[in-house]
Amino acid sequence: MDLTVVAYVVYLLISVALTVWVARTLSGNGKIFLSDVLHGNEKLADAVNHLLVVGFYLVNLGFVALYLKSADGVGDARGLFEALSVKIGVVLLVLGVMHLGNVYVLNRIRRRGVMEREQTPPVPPQGWTPPAVKA
Structure with a gap:
């Protein structure tokens, strides 16, 4: 079997596995964060979390697919490891940038949301007091 094909298969397996692992990690831990951001609205937090995961998969798997092609063929085991290290390293960097974004x-x-919460008074107004008349 051609080593270039082996490099493609290994690259796809590792990249897809890393993408799935990062997406699941972000999704699981992101629910708590989103719940806080959305003021405890769990249904909305779950919906936004799901949409973010779908977008994450689309962008990252699309990048993995576009970055699959190699300009140079792989001739030996050393070339295989070098090609894989570059490709997987770039995928990891893209995953990190997506996460930070x-x-x-x-x-x-x-x-x-925190600024909006700070602007509302902790106690609603109790009544109205007319201004004092200067004598």
Whole structure:
């Protein structure tokens, strides 16, 4: 079997496995964060979490598929490891950038929600007092 094909198969297996692992990790831990961001609305947090996971899969698996083609053929075992290390390293960097982008956007949303909560008074107004008349 051609070593280039072996490199493709190993690259796909590792990249897809890493993408699934990162997505599941982010999804599981992201539910708590999203629940806080969305003021305890669990159904909305689950829906947003699911949409983020689908987008994460689409972007990352699309990148993995586009990055599959190798410009140079793989001739020996050393070339196989070098090609895999570059390809998997780039996939890991893309996964990390996607993760940081998600966290950044969600943190901005969370900050906005915290600022809105701070602007509402802790106790609703109890009544109206007319202004004092200067004598």
